[in-house]
Amino acid sequence: xxxxxxxxxxxxxxxxxxxxxxxxxxxxxxxxxxxxxxxxxxxxxxxxxxxxxxxxxxxxxxxxxxxxxxxxxxxxxxxxxxxxxxxxxxxxxxxxxxxxxxxxxxxxxxxxxxxxxxxxxxxxxxxxxxxxxxxxxxxxxxxxxxxxxxxxxxxxxxxxxxxxxxxxxxxxxxxxxxxxxxxxxxxxxxxxxxxxxxxxxxxxxxxxxxxxxxxxxxxxxxxxxxxxxxxxxxxxxxxxxxxxxxxxxxxxxxxxxxxxxxxxxxxxxxxxxxxxxxxxxxxxxxxxxxxxxxxxxxxxxxxxxxxxxxxxxxxxxxxxxxxxxxxxxxxxxxxxxxxxxxxxxxxxxxxxxxxxxxxxxxxxxxxxxxxxxxxxxxxxxxxxxxxxxxxxxxxxxxxxxxxxxxxxxxxxxxxxxxxxxxxxxxxxxxxxxxxxxxxxxxxxxxxxxxxxxxxxxxxxxxxx
Amino acid sequence: xxxxxxxxxxxxxxxxxxxxxxxxxxxxxxxxxxxxxxxxxxxxxxxxxxxxxxxxxxxxxxxxxxxxxxxxxxxxxxxxxxxxxxxxxxxxxxxxxxxxxxxxxxxxxxxxxxxxxxxxxxxxxxxxxxxxxxxxxxxxxxxxxxxxxxxxxxxxxxxxxxxxxxxxxxxxxxxxxxxxxxxxxxxxxxxxxxxxxxxxxxxxxxxxxxxxxxxxxxxxxxxxxxxxxxxxxxxxxxxxxxxxxxxxxxxxxxxxxxxxxxxxxxxxxxxxxxxxxxxxxxxxxxxxxxxxxxxxxxxxxxxxxxxxxxxxxxxxxxxxxxxxxxxxxxxxxxxxxxxxxxxxxxxxxxxxxxxxxxxxxxxxxxxxxxxxxxxxxxxxxxxxxxxxxxxxxxxxxxxxxxxxxxxxxxxxxxxxxxxxxxxxxxxxxxxxxxxxxxxxxxxxxxxxxxxxxxxxxxxxxx
Numbered sequence: 073x074x075x076x077x078x079x080x081x082x083x084x085x086x087x088x089x090x091x092x093x094x095x096x097x098x099x100x101x102x103x104x105x106x107x108x109x110x111x112x113x114x115x116x117x118x119x120x121x122x123x124x125x126x127x128x129x130x131x132x133x134x135x136x137x138x139x140x141x142x143x144x145x146x147x148x149x150x151x152x153x154x155x156x157x158x159x160x161x162x163x164x165x166x167x168x169x170x171x172x173x174x175x176x177x178x179x180x181x182x183x184x185x186x187x188x189x190x191x192x193x194x195x196x197x198x199x200x201x202x203x204x205x206x207x208x209x210x211x212x213x214x215x216x217x218x219x220x221x222x223x224x225x226x227x228x229x230x231x232x233x234x235x236x237x238x239x240x241x242x243x244x245x246x247x248x249x250x251x252x253x254x255x256x257x258x259x260x261x262x263x264x265x266x267x268x269x270x271x272x273x274x275x276x277x278x279x280x281x282x283x284x285x286x287x288x289x290x291x292x293x294x295x296x297x298x299x300x301x302x303x304x305x306x307x308x309x310x311x312x313x314x315x316x317x318x319x320x321x322x323x324x325x326x327x328x329x330x331x332x333x334x335x336x337x338x339x340x341x342x343x344x345x346x347x348x349x350x351x352x353x354x355x356x357x358x359x360x361x362x363x364x365x366x367x368x369x370x371x372x373x374x375x376x377x378x379x380x381x382x383x384x385x386x387x388x389x390x391x392x393x394x395x396x397x398x399x400x401x402x403x404x405x406x407x408x409x410x411x412x413x414x415x416x417x418x419x420x421x422x423x424x425x426x427x428x429x430x431x432x433x434x435x436x437x438x439x440x441x442x443x444x445x446x447x448x449x450x451x452x453x454x455x456x457x458x459x460x461x462x463x464x465x466x467x468x469x470x471x472x473x474x475x476x477x478x479x480x481x482x483x484x485x486x487x488x489x490x491x492x493x494x495x496x497x498x499x500x501x502x503x504x505x506x507x508x509x510x511x512x513x514x515x516x517x518x519x520x521x522x523x524x525x526x527x528x529x530x531x532x533x534x535x536x
Numbered sequence: 537x538x539x540x541x542x543x544x545x546x547x548x549x550x551x552x553x554x555x556x557x558x559x560x561x562x563x564x565x566x567x568x569x570x571x572x573x574x575x576x577x578x579x580x581x582x583x584x585x586x587x588x589x590x591x592x593x594x595x596x597x598x599x600x601x602x603x604x605x606x607x608x609x610x611x612x613x614x615x616x617x618x619x620x621x622x623x624x625x626x627x628x629x630x631x632x633x634x635x636x637x638x639x640x641x642x643x644x645x646x647x648x649x650x651x652x653x654x655x656x657x658x659x660x661x662x663x664x665x666x667x668x669x670x671x672x673x674x675x676x677x678x679x680x681x682x683x684x685x686x687x688x689x690x691x692x693x694x695x696x697x698x699x700x701x702x703x704x705x706x707x708x709x710x711x712x713x714x715x716x717x718x719x720x721x722x723x724x725x726x727x728x729x730x731x732x733x734x735x736x737x738x739x740x741x742x743x744x745x746x747x748x749x750x751x752x753x754x755x756x757x758x759x760x761x762x763x764x765x766x767x768x769x770x771x772x773x774x775x776x777x778x779x780x781x782x783x784x785x786x787x788x789x790x791x792x793x794x795x796x797x798x799x800x801x802x803x804x805x806x807x808x809x810x811x812x813x814x815x816x817x818x819x820x821x822x823x824x825x826x827x828x829x830x831x832x833x834x835x836x837x838x839x840x841x842x843x844x845x846x847x848x849x850x851x852x853x854x855x856x857x858x859x860x861x862x863x864x865x866x867x868x869x870x871x872x873x874x875x876x877x878x879x880x881x882x883x884x885x886x887x888x889x890x891x892x893x894x895x896x897x898x899x900x901x902x903x904x905x906x907x908x909x910x911x912x913x914x915x916x917x918x919x920x921x922x923x924x925x926x927x928x929x930x931x932x933x934x935x936x937x938x939x940x941x942x943x944x945x946x947x948x949x950x951x952x953x954x955x956x957x958x959x960x961x962x963x964x965x966x967x968x969x970x971x972x973x974x975x976x977x978x979x980x981x982x983x984x985x986x987x988x989x990x991x992x993x994x995x996x997x998x
Contacts, residue, residue, distance in 0.1 A: 382556060451541070454544065
């Protein structure tokens with residue numbers, strides 16, 4: 073019986089995930105807000121079903137009561153997140169909230185499967201992060217001063233990275249973290265956000281050469297510290313994010329081309345100058361040459377994806393734990409092994425849906441600072457997904473970054489939740505503006521139409 | 537900008553699809569991939585069987601639930617079939633994924649799962665022929681060395697023997713002694729991994745180089761063999777001090793005249809010779825997933841005359857695997873087209889449904905039909921009047937080339953005995969490549985071994 077349940081669950085999870093993904097895109101076709109609301113609710117139903125089925129399998133496989141308790145806690149958390157966001161911020165983007173919850177659900181399932189203890193840790197941080205995320209939109213709306221603190225951001229960003237570089241201990245030979253009270257603090261995850269704010273502040277006020285030089289210098293310092301700290305993934309994310317923001321702010325393609333050229337030169341220099349860069353590239357080109365040592369991780373990742381195929385092995389039927397640091401850096405491969413390639417393609421598309429929402433919001437913002445912030449955050453998100461997914465599949469060299477909201481890692485989850493909340497805050501600002509415009513138009517309309525209104529026809533504006 | 541990033545996401549999805557369609561099989565079959573081993577509590581390892589149903593390896597479940605892998609032919613198929621414990625080798629390693637995967641219907645799988653029974657993994661059907669394999673195994677006798685038998689027009693490998701060998705049934709017990717013994721290296725599949733000097737069998741390629749550099753015209757070639765050829769300080773002698781006298785290219789080839797070929801070597805364009813050798817996959821990997829060594833050809837345009845002369849007669853730094861020699865011979869037999877060698881005929885579910893099938897495929901056309909015809913004619917002459925006459929007067933026709941490859945390792949010298957050739961010259965049936973280490977001349981040892989294999993093939997009525 074258990075076997076039958078597990079077999080059927082594989083297919084059900086894939087179907088539900090495909091349905092959810094499809095709805096993330098078809099929802100834009102609906103015009104009435106009620107129809108949209110209905111689609112969003114159906115997405116939630118899919119999500120809770122996937123969550124339920126997956127945890128049923130996890131329970132059947134382990135027969136541990138604590139899994140059931142944990143499942144209950146997660147359901148309450150997910151439901152509360154959805155309810156609170158919707159009620160506190162009725163103007164928030166529901167698609168983005170749904171996607172956020174969906175990605176965390178996938179993360180909870182897979183981390184619980186890989187390590188129950190880590191999943192508990194992750195859950196606690198997610199709860200704390202969500203509470204924080206619930207306040208952020210409010211701050212964005214009320215505190216205009218955040219647009220004026222450019223130098224504070226720059227100072228905090230470089231200070232944190234510098235501090236990490238000087239004082240940090242090396243973990244896993246590559247990534248640098250600060251240890252604060254037993255909590256390993258991955259500074260670069262947070263500096264990403266602060267960096268975007270700093271660059272937005274610099275580039276939104278004026279576009280003269282002096283500003284551009286200062287902004288470029290600031291970006292260069294960030295990137296350099298990261299490269300020296302051997303955190304190549306973050307360095308690349310910062311670099312590309314800066315170029316995108318520069319392009320949007322100046323609309324000057326030559327600057328971006330020059331930047332890309334400089335980046336290419338720097339990459340070549342780094343390849344010959346730093347052995348860890350060279351090693352990454354060589355492992356990417358010939359992973360099996362040094363299978364037992366340097367190539368081991370990426371080879372295991374490929375074996376995982378290969379073992380999964382289209383449909384996956386089913387939860388607990390594969391061995392994704394064979395990839396070193398699967399929970400952090402190879403979540404995508406682990407998911408592909410047990411939940412299947414089709415599921416993973418859907419996962420990529422859900423991430424893309426998040427990105428499109430980020431950009432969609434950015435494009436409609438009129439305030440240059442907010443607009444650059446939304447764009448910058450969208451770019452860091454897209455780059456991070458690209459580096460970890462592409463790296464795990466050996467499409468590009470491995471850089472060891474997390475899959476936002478899905479991978480295990482307190483700093484990663486926390487910073488991504490903050491990032492999503494900031495974008496939600498910006499989305500609401502935009503809708504506030506729209507509303508103000510509407511009211512203004514309505515008042516003008518009333519003033520113009522008012523005197524000529526025949527009495528007894530009521531208020532024509534009532535239909536708004 | 538947005539489109540660039542959206543494209544990036546779609547690229548990732550596309551790459552995952554590409555991975556599944558194109559690269560997945562290769563990754564799953566990788567020798568380091570132990571993913572399928574985790575299936576062992578659900579799947580009983582499939583069998584390795586031949587096309588006529590002979591079982592070469594199978595797993596039986598004992599009453600206490602433990603499993604035993606049995607190899608009914610013991611040492612005969614040792615290297616090619618390999619072993620599944622103490623690491624994996626041979627087909628057991630290469631087809632591990634298939635053996636540990638079940639493509640039987642979902643219904644069957646669920647039914648088995650319900651009864652808490654393990655599912656039988658897929659069976660691997662091989663092209664190996666038990667009759668020929670056994671003939672080759674016993675013909676090689678107590679010589680160290682290897683035999684490869686294949687079908688030139690399909691690339692099917694019919695037999696692959698390597699000696700010294702081992703008994704895969706008892707490999708766990710004998711593991712320690714075998715691994716510590718480096719004089720025999722019994723675990724090494726000499727047929728695909730053993731690198732030997734090709735000796736005179738290499739004259740096939742030297743002749744081809746001559747033909748290609750002379751517009752396929754060889755009527756102008758004449759040489760007067762005095763038994764030795766000296767260029768400054770280097771002297772090449774014919775085997776056993778034989779003096780062959782006046783000869784044309786065909787007789788020089790048939791008598792395996794070293795001095796004539798050393799002379800040819802001196803007149804060849806070395807760069808073009810190297811290109812030809814590399815086209816024939818020297819210094820390259822052979823087109824097969826079978827674990828093998830890459831053959832070595834070192835000549836280039838700056839090489840000194842001494843090295844040039846020895847290379848032309850198959851000595852020097854040139855090294856070749858028996859499988860590679862079999863492929864080169866197959867190319868001649870198949871009118872110049874090398875077929876991709878294979879030994880997995882198809883994968884079947886345990887109840888006989890075909891999962892996948894290997895179709896013969898051409899690797900490349902490596903010489904013209906005309907050149908293949910000339911080489912065939914020369915090799916036929918070798919059997920009729922040259923060094924391979926022991927193979928004439930059989931019920932079948934044979935074209936071939938012998939080799940006596942002299943070697944020196946750590947001051948010890950000796951001669952390996954080679955033969956490569958094919959039978960039923962007008963429409964070739966099988967190619968045989970034999971090497972017997974320290975077997976002396978080709979005619980002495982390798983030719984009789986090849987004859988035994990050809991005889992077995994035709995006596996079996998194929």
